[in-house]
Amino acid sequence: MLRLRVDQPKSAFAEGNSRWTNADLDPVPPDKRKWGVTSFIAYWISDAFNAATWQFASSIIAVGLTWRESLTIVAISFLIMSFVISFNGATGVLYHASFPVLARASWGFWGSYVAIISRCILAIFWFAIQTMNGANTVRVMLGAIWPSFLSLPNSIPADQGIATNTMISFFLFWLAQVPFLLMHPNTLRWLFIAKSLIVPTAFVAILIWSFRSTANQPGSIFAQSPSITGPAYSWAYLASMTSVLGNYATLSVNQADFSRYSRVSVKWQILYVPLLPLVFTFISFIGIAASSAGASLYGGPLQWDPMSLVAEWDNRAARFFAAFAFALAALGVNISANSLSAANDLMALAPAYVNIRRGQVICALLSWCLVPWEILASAGSFLNFMSAYSIFLGPIAAILLVDFWIIHRGKYDVLALYQYGGRYRYTAGINWRAWVAFGVGVAPSLPGLANSVNAAVDPGVGGHPYQFGWLLGFSAASLVYGGLTWVWRPEETFVMRAVRPDEVYAGRGVFGVEGRDEEGALAEGERGGSEEEGKEMGKEKVIEG
Numbered sequence: 001m002l003r004l005r006v007d008q009p010k011s012a013f014a015e016g017n018s019r020w021t022n023a024d025l026d027p028v029p030p031d032k033r034k035w036g037v038t039s040f041i042a043y044w045i046s047d048a049f050n051a052a053t054w055q056f057a058s059s060i061i062a063v064g065l066t067w068r069e070s071l072t073i074v075a076i077s078f079l080i081m082s083f084v085i086s087f088n089g090a091t092g093v094l095y096h097a098s099f100p101v102l103a104r105a106s107w108g109f110w111g112s113y114v115a116i117i118s119r120c121i122l123a124i125f126w127f128a129i130q131t132m133n134g135a136n137t138v139r140v141m142l143g144a145i146w147p148s149f150l151s152l153p154n155s156i157p158a159d160q161g162i163a164t165n166t167m168i169s170f171f172l173f174w175l176a177q178v179p180f181l182l183m184h185p186n187t188l189r190w191l192f193i194a195k196s197l198i199v200p201t202a203f204v205a206i207l208i209w210s211f212r213s214t215a216n217q218p219g220s221i222f223a224q225s226p227s228i229t230g231p232a233y234s235w236a237y238l239a240s241m242t243s244v245l246g247n248y249a250t251l252s253v254n255q256a257d258f259s260r261y262s263r264v265s266v267k268w269q270i271l272y273v274p275l276l277p278l279v280f281t282f283i284s285f286i287g288i289a290a291s292s293a294g295a296s297l298y299g300g301p302l303q304w305d306p307m308s309l310v311a312e313w314d315n316r317a318a319r320f321f322a323a324f325a326f327a328l329a330a331l332g333v334n335i336s337a338n339s340l341s342a343a344n345d346l347m348a349l350a351p352a353y354v355n356i357r358r359g360q361v362i363c364a365l366l367s368w369c370l371v372p373w374e375i376l377a378s379a380g381s382f383l384n385f386m387s388a389y390s391i392f393l394g395p396i397a398a399i400l401l402v403d404f405w406i407i408h409r410g411k412y413d414v415l416a417l418y419q420y421g422g423r424y425r426y427t428a429g430i431n432w433r434a435w436v437a438f439g440v441g442v443a444p445s446l447p448g449l450a451n452s453v454n455a456a457v458d459p460g461v462g463g464h465p466y467q468f469g470w471l472l473g474f475s476a477a478s479l480v481y482g483g484l485t486w487v488w489r490p491e492e493t494f495v496m497r498a499v500r501p502d503e504v505y506a507g508r509g510v511f512g513v514e515g516r517d518e519e520g521a522l523a524e525g526e527r528g529g530s531e532e533e534g535k536e537m538g539k540e541k542v543i544e545g
Contacts, residue, residue, distance in 0.1 A: 006355040013418035013504065018352035020109065021418050025344075025351055027096040027501035033263040034186040040268065041275070043189070043258065045196040047251075047336050048279045049203055050329040051133040054306050056247050057284030060240045062304055064228040067288045069237060074284040075277050077244035082276040084252045084474075086269045087401050092256025093266040095414050096501050099254040099341075099400075100348030104417050105493070106403035106481075110429035113349070114438060115253070115396045120345035122250050122389045127338035128367035129375060131177070134330035135170035136307040140323035142169065144316040162373040170373075173327065174364065180335050181360035185261055188335060195332040202325030207286045210293040239467040246390025246470060252397040254341045339363045388449055391469035395441030395477035399434050402478050407485050411498040423492045433484040441477035445469035 006022055013026055035043075060070040091102055099119070103112040142165075143150040152165040162170075180191065228236055259269065287306070294309040310322045343359025354362070404410060416422030420429065447459035448466020465472055 004353050006351075006353060006358065013415055020351065020420060021101075022347070022351040022355060024347060024356045025098065025101060026418070027414060027505075028260050029505060030502060032186065033096065033261055035189060035258070035261040036264050037268055037271075039189040039192070040259075040262070041271070042193040042196040043336060044272070044275060045200065045279060046192040046329075046332045048276075048283055049195075049199040050130070050333045051136075051306050051326055052130065052247060052333070053280060053283045054287035054290075055304055056244055057287045059304050060243075061288065061291070063236055063240065064226060065233075065236060065240065066224055066226050067285075067292075069226065069240075070288060071281055071284055073237065073241050074244055075281045077241050078248075078277040078280045079273070080471075081245060081248050081252055082273045084397050084401060085248075085255050085276070086272045087405055088253060088397060089255035089259040089272070090266045090269045091400070091404050092259035093262045093264075093269060094410070094498070094500060095256075095412060095417075096260045096262075097256065097414065097417065098260055098344045098348075099256045100344055101417050102256055102404075102412075103396075103400065105408070105412050105424050106399050106431060107434045108424060108426040108429045108431040109420050111426065111431050111434060114435065115399075116345045116348050118389075118392045118396060119250060119253055120342050120349075122393065123254075123338050123342035123345065124363050124366050125370055125372075125375075125389065126250065127334055127342065127363050128370040128372040130330045130334040130338060131174050131367055132170065132372035132375075133307075134173035134177075134327055134334070135166055136305070137323040137327035137330065138169035138173045139166055140307050140311050141320050141327065143311070144320035144323065147316075161371070166373070173330070174367070177331060177334060177339075177364065178361075180331065181339055181364060182357050184356070185258065185340060192332060192336060195328055199325050199329045199332075202322060203283065203286050206290050206322065210286075210289040214293045214296045235464060235467050238471075242390055242468055242470050245394075246388075249390040249393035249397070249470060250341055251337060253393055253400060254344070257341055257344050258336070388452055391442055391445040391449065391466065391473050394470035394473035395438045398441065398474040398477040399437055399481050402482050403434075403485075406482060408494065411495050413495050413499040414501050415499055415504055423495075426490065426493075431490070433481055433488065433490075436484060437477040437481035440480045441473035444472060444476070 005018070013021060057070050057074055060073060061067060065073075088099075092098070095102065100112065100116045103115045106112075107115055139150070149165055152163075152168075154163045154165075156162060156164055156167060180188070183191075226233060262268075287304075290306065290309055291304055294312065298312050306326060307323065310319055310326075313319050313322075339360040340356070342363035343354075343356045346359040346362055347354045347356060404412065413423060416424050426432075444465035446466075447457075447462035448464070448469070450457045451459045451463050452466070459466075
């Protein structure tokens with residue numbers, strides 16, 4: 001069993017306590033913070049340009065709304081999400097710790113497992129979905145090189161929802177991801193920069209093709225009206241917004257997993273507020289324009305899957321390079337938003353046996369169990385899936401945001417986040433306030449969730465809260481958590497001033513601490529002296545809690 005354990009160097013925060021930390025869970029040391037402004041912009045551009053962004057915009061049209069509603073929904077949703085991502089990402093910049101560690105401050109050490117497991121499930125699901133998107137791109141690429149591959153005899157039963165050539169493609173794309181799963185996040189930033197240059201070029205090229213190829217074509221989707229009216233229109237609008245919010249619900253809670261590597265001021269996190277709505281709305285417009293072109297040129301149902309559209313092209317070289325761009329897009333998103341997120345969660349659950357590399361490999365192995373080809377079988381099932389899991393992550397994001405920025409006014413004791421007996425222990429490691437707020441945020445959407453899983457369940461009007469589950473859950477959890485904490489104030493969790501990682505590292509003589517700015521963050525006179533002084537300072541803070 002000892003060989004299964006990961007490397008456990010002595011921790012500056014938990015004295016090598018393998019139950020609550022390992023080298024990858026500790027705050028990022030100053031000399032290992034490599035992400036600058038360019039890296040974060042490239043990361044988000046890389047993350048935005050992918051098939052999923054194309055799909056949820058186009059699938060909104062497929063359920064009866066028009067391109068106008070689709071773009072409005074995307075813009076409003078990402079404006080809302082950008083604020084949540086900015087605030088929760090700023091916590092990572094200030095404390096250089098990952099989401100599972102920061103969640104201990106608001107949930108307690110054992111209580112945080114609710115948030116960690118919920119986020120982990122969605123991250124693994126998304127990894128599987130993006131791998132399936134990547135498989136579709138590989139199938140198109142191989143079909144462009146060897147057309148006979150597309151007519152390969154199928155030996156898989158039809159009721160399984162996948163053909164032999166697609167299964168081969170799934171395996172090849174899954175295998176191609178493995179080397180990247182073994183890379184450190186600081187190295188991966190170069191992948192995001194490359195993707196942010198290559199993939200947007202391909203998307204813009206498809207947009208140009210859409211306009212030029214349908215310049216004189218009748219029946220454009222831009223001339224259509226909604227196919228639903230009245231209450232059905234309103235509820236479809238809210239349900240579609242929940243789906244879009246759900247698409248990035250994971251990053252609303254786990255942005256700290258990436259912002260922890262930041263070497264720049266926390267103020268740069270506000271860049272997301274104008275950036276995300278603009279970029280994602282533009283990509284959605286590309287998906288809508290291309291879907292419209294496909295419907296006009298090739299007929300049949302709306303081509304909301306980009307690879308279904310690309311597969312219609314006559315030019316084999318164009319098919320290959322377009323599919324390659326989408327493959328690179330799926331790869332980048334899977335690493336940035338899914339495998340690393342799941343790895344941090346799995347690592348927090350078992351830090352003695354799981355590090356970032358092992359966590360990503362486990363995520364990749366589990367993706368086979370989720371049959372993502374069935375999730376992506378139709379636009380309706382795709383929206384149902386996205387809505388289902390967002391109802392759990394909305395309350396989690398709210399509790400994280402409210403606890404740090406409103407309740408504790410931006411002041412945490414980072415040392416206590418790694419020591420079970422410290423100020424964030426709450427009651428037996430559980431902050432009951434967070435659990436109650438989470439339950440209140442999720443409960444109204446459960447009847448609708450049951451109906452989405454089993455159509456035979458009739459929730460009646462009780463199904464409507466589910467249709468705006470993320471917004472309802474976020475709002476309800478914010479109010480309940482804030483109210484409970486105001487009435488039953490956990491005094492032991494409050495500190496007079498923030499204790500940040502650089503203060504602890506300074507006491508240990510870690511390279512790169514001296515001279516950091518105020519966001520980094522040591523005020524003059526607060527730096528530790530010798531290693532022993534740093535150790536005693538840390539012990540005092542735990543005792544105070």
